[in-house]
Amino acid sequence: MTVETTSIDTLVVGAGQAGVAMSEHLSRLGVPHLVLERARIAERWRTGRWDSLVANGPAWHDRFPNLEFADVDPDAFAPKEQVADYFVAYAKKFDAPIRTGVEVKNVVRNAGRQGFTIETSEGTIEARRVVVATGPFQRPVIPPIAPQDSSLTQIHSADYRNPGQLPEGGVLVVGGGSSGVQIADELQRAGRRVYLSVGAHDRPPRAYRGRDFCWWLGVLGEWDAEVMKPGREHVTIAVSGARGGHTVDFRRLANQGITLVGLTKSFDNGVATFETDLAENIARGDENYLSLLDAADAYAARNGLDLPEEPEARVIPADPECVTHPLHDLDLAKAGVTSIVWATGYALDFSWLNVDAFDEKGKPKHQRGVAKEPGIYFLGLPWLSRRGSAFIWGVWHDAKHIADHIVTQRKYLAYYDDSQRHAQGGSEQSTGNTSADSRVHKVSELGVN
Numbered sequence: 001m002t003v004e005t006t007s008i009d010t011l012v013v014g015a016g017q018a019g020v021a022m023s024e025h026l027s028r029l030g031v032p033h034l035v036l037e038r039a040r041i042a043e044r045w046r047t048g049r050w051d052s053l054v055a056n057g058p059a060w061h062d063r064f065p066n067l068e069f070a071d072v073d074p075d076a077f078a079p080k081e082q083v084a085d086y087f088v089a090y091a092k093k094f095d096a097p098i099r100t101g102v103e104v105k106n107v108v109r110n111a112g113r114q115g116f117t118i119e120t121s122e123g124t125i126e127a128r129r130v131v132v133a134t135g136p137f138q139r140p141v142i143p144p145i146a147p148q149d150s151s152l153t154q155i156h157s158a159d160y161r162n163p164g165q166l167p168e169g170g171v172l173v174v175g176g177g178s179s180g181v182q183i184a185d186e187l188q189r190a191g192r193r194v195y196l197s198v199g200a201h202d203r204p205p206r207a208y209r210g211r212d213f214c215w216w217l218g219v220l221g222e223w224d225a226e227v228m229k230p231g232r233e234h235v236t237i238a239v240s241g242a243r244g245g246h247t248v249d250f251r252r253l254a255n256q257g258i259t260l261v262g263l264t265k266s267f268d269n270g271v272a273t274f275e276t277d278l279a280e281n282i283a284r285g286d287e288n289y290l291s292l293l294d295a296a297d298a299y300a301a302r303n304g305l306d307l308p309e310e311p312e313a314r315v316i317p318a319d320p321e322c323v324t325h326p327l328h329d330l331d332l333a334k335a336g337v338t339s340i341v342w343a344t345g346y347a348l349d350f351s352w353l354n355v356d357a358f359d360e361k362g363k364p365k366h367q368r369g370v371a372k373e374p375g376i377y378f379l380g381l382p383w384l385s386r387r388g389s390a391f392i393w394g395v396w397h398d399a400k401h402i403a404d405h406i407v408t409q410r411k412y413l414a415y416y417d418d419s420q421r422h423a424q425g426g427s428e429q430s431t432g433n434t435s436a437d438s439r440v441h442k443v444s445e446l447g448v449n
Contacts, residue, residue: 008034010406011118011127013107015041015098019381021064021086021396023096025403031410035133036120039105043092044137047082051162052186054241056178064090075212077241080308084275091218099282107353109373115376115411116355128375128413129406130353132364135380136390138349142342147267152332157183157343163190168337170194172272172332174264175343176281177236181248183341185240188258192338195234195327197274198250198281199263201287203238206247208296216296223388232345236345238285247289250282254320261327272330276305278326279319286316348381369402375409377402 012022014038026033040046040147055062060074061230062083067090072078078086091098095340099122139158147154152166157179163186173184176198184196204213217223238248254260262278293313293404300307330337350358357373361364368385378384379402380395388394 001322001368004344006124007126008032009410010034010124010129010131011116012131013104013136014133015087015091015096015100015381016044016135016380017042017087017131017392018135018395018399019098019131020096020398021401022093022100022131022133022379023091024064024066024094024396025399026406027096029403030405031403033124033201033405034096034100034127035096036102036104037098037100038121040084040100042087043082044135045080045087048137048158048184049080050157050183052242053182054078055080055083056239056241057391058213058241058245059213061212061218064392064396066090067093070111077245081149086222092156092317104184105352107355109355109375118145121163129409131376131377131379131402132350132353133379136348136382137346138380139347140342140345141344143344145264145266146342147213147270147272149267149270151388152337153339155339155341158346160223160341163187163192166192166341169338170336171334171339171341172264172330172337173341173343174252175199175236175345176238177343178239178248179343180341180343181238181253182240182242183343184258185242185253185256187341188256194258195261195330195335195337196250196253197261198266198278200281201238201285202235203248203250204292205289205313206239206245208293208313209310211296212245213292213306216292216299220295220299221387222225223391223394225387226385228387229381250285251323252261254322257315258326260320260322261330272335273329274327276328282319282323290314306406356371370405371397377406399425 010026010031010033010036012033013376015035019035019037020041023033023035035355037043054077056074057190059069059072059078062078063069063086069082069086071080071159072082082268102120103368104118105121107116109116116125116130118125118130139159142154150296157175170189170193172195173180173187174197174350176196176411177291177449180196184194192237205215208216240246240248250260262274262276265273265275270306350364355373355376357364357376366378369378371378379399380390384398389398
């Protein structure tokens with residue numbers, strides 16, 4: 001990055017799905033901008049996931065509107081590398097001004113003048129606006145109950161790659177969401193003894209009556225739900241596109257050889273203790289599953305849809321032994337467990353963003369991505385505007401809203417700049433973009449095409 005150029009109208013931090021979507025809308029609207037990415041485009045898809053991961057939604061759904069996946073059947077689930085390649089190809093479609101290998105270290109509001117000063121690994125940038133597009137997967141969380149035991153290999157799901165990465169022996173997988181379920185299944189199929197700790201969860205059918213659950217949530221209006229149901233904040237979703245896609249069934253996993261246990265409570269002297277909530281968690285997952293089938297059947301009847309009925313989908317097998325007589329504790333050494341995989345989610349990390357855009361708990365304070373701090377925007381976070389906000393297609397629509405907001409603000413500032421010039425007797429004619437447009441040529445000096 002050259003030292004001559006330090007200014008841009010809008011800076012986008014992050015070049016994952018959120019940053020690429022934001023750049024497309026800003027480009028379409030003629031907003032001068034720059035996207036900074038500390039690694040590569042869509043880096044988390046390449047190196048922040050396990051080797052066999054595929055998208056959890058079918059290719060016809062988990063994409064942006066203006067480009068289909070290459071060499072992936074619309075009803076199939078794209079492997080992670082192809083997902084990353086998709087975003088690279090998408091960025092090339094509109095010549096996105098992305099600079100990779102540049103880390104944003106600090107953002108502060110300017111005093112007595114417009115915009116923000118951004119310190120990066122390649123120098124200082126001035127920007128009128130900053131879009132935070134770093135996504136929800138920022139800092140892997142391992143809970144404080146994790147045992148301090150050097151004899152155990154402990155990794156977060158963000159660092160898990162394949163079964164060969166772990167030492168010989170059994171594995172305790174903590175977390176019954178999509179990551180935990182898929183990793184546990186892969187480990188068991190590789191011949192490992194696996195214990196899977198299952199908490200509260202939703203488990204939609206992979207498909208029902210010939211339609212993927214993504215389609216059902218769409219026609220039922222669930223993706224556009226604007227408010228999370230009370231008490232569901234810590235409920236994860238168990239869904240999988242692995243091996244062509246299938247409904248996650250914890251009973252099937254148990255019959256396959258995985259031992260299900262309740263929520264992990266504590267560790268003491270090599271003994272793991274679990275809550276007595278396993279059967280309750282499984283039953284509530286069943287309720288969620290059946291409720292979607294009910295809603296789908298009602299929608300099909302109401303709209304006269306000619307979709308094949310699927311009564312076998314409602315057959316719930318008997319509980320396996322590990323559910324009817326669950327383990328309440330497990331001596332890890334005696335059970336041969338040598339590893340723990342923590343599929344326990346992520347925390348947000350905005351330590352580099354030193355602006356007044358957060359509530360008393362440090363969570364972003366915004367309205368549909370427009371932050372409390374004027375000029376700051378958030379994109380790609382769960383429930384930013386709706387249930388689908390953190391999904392590929394959802395982030396694209398949220399980015400459009402934010403881009404439109406930026407354009408409106410630019411028009412107000414253009415009027416101010418124009419009126420100031422007239423008041424000062426200036427002869428320069430307003431172009432509608434004013435000082436922001438005067439900085440467009442400087443972007444090319446940053447090496448942005």
